[in-house]
Amino acid sequence: MNRRFRTVLALAGAAGIAALLCAAFLRTPGAAHVYSDLAVPIAQARSTQNVVSSVNFDLRALDTLGEETIVVAAVVGTLSLLAPSRATRRQIEQPVRPVLPSVKFTGYLLLPVTVVLGAIVVLHGHLTPGGGFQGGVALATGWHLLYLAGDYPALDRLRPIDWCEYVDAAATGLYVVTGLIGLGLAGSFLANFLPSGTFGSLLSAGIVPVLSFFVGVEVAAGLLVLLAQFLEQAMVRSGDGA
Numbered sequence: 001m002n003r004r005f006r007t008v009l010a011l012a013g014a015a016g017i018a019a020l021l022c023a024a025f026l027r028t029p030g031a032a033h034v035y036s037d038l039a040v041p042i043a044q045a046r047s048t049q050n051v052v053s054s055v056n057f058d059l060r061a062l063d064t065l066g067e068e069t070i071v072v073a074a075v076v077g078t079l080s081l082l083a084p085s086r087a088t089r090r091q092i093e094q095p096v097r098p099v100l101p102s103v104k105f106t107g108y109l110l111l112p113v114t115v116v117l118g119a120i121v122v123l124h125g126h127l128t129p130g131g132g133f134q135g136g137v138a139l140a141t142g143w144h145l146l147y148l149a150g151d152y153p154a155l156d157r158l159r160p161i162d163w164c165e166y167v168d169a170a171a172t173g174l175y176v177v178t179g180l181i182g183l184g185l186a187g188s189f190l191a192n193f194l195p196s197g198t199f200g201s202l203l204s205a206g207i208v209p210v211l212s213f214f215v216g217v218e219v220a221a222g223l224l225v226l227l228a229q230f231l232e233q234a235m236v237r238s239g240d241g242a
Contacts, residue, residue: 046192054126
């Protein structure tokens with residue numbers, strides 16, 4: 001495959017994607033839509049400043065539970081397929097690769113910044129754009145900056161995989177427990193049973209920040225486990241020592 005053919009193929013693919021996007025944009029409903037007419041007043045009534053989080057963790061919290069379960073299933077499947085044996089673990093070694101001092105310094109510098117940013121996104125998901133899924137990804141990314149900085153042993157020390165597996169399962173279970181409490185107190189599964197609080201304050205929106213927190217913890221722990229398995233497979237020494 002020469003360069004000209006690759007260019008033509010890429011342009012054809014880009015043209016197809018552009019056509020699909022244009023068709024989607026042209027058929028997108030305007031701001032006046034029945035769903036927004038229903039979702040916005042409910043978010044305001046529950047003192048949820050971020051309407052998207054209100055939809056994710058209040059109006060359709062059951063759907064979000066399904067999405068969270070998909071992450072758990074991915075972790076379980078990855079562990080079943082890629083979990084190394086004891087003999088394989090003895091063959092894991094960090095590849096020797098040169099890392100620029102600027103890259104190493106940037107990785108160490110951005111690690112705490114990224115972790116703090118991820119925690120803020122999770123805890124303020126009901127107030128500002130973000131939430132558990134986005135913040136959980138940011139948290140997991142922060143830890144793996146150590147790998148990009150060439151310090152895999154430090155990464156291995158800072159992410160206890162066994163505990164990450166427990167936390168992943170516990171966060172999902174607590175999400176379900178919260179739903180059962182809503183069923184007992186308010187008559188429906190995942191009903192918003194906590195006080196709404198003051199609009200715009202951290203302690204507001206009822207169960208929305210609680211569920212967002214559980215999702216953030218679950219996503220962060222799940223991604224740490226997933227990436228750990230893939231990295232360990234990539235660093236298994238072959239039989240000939242290569």
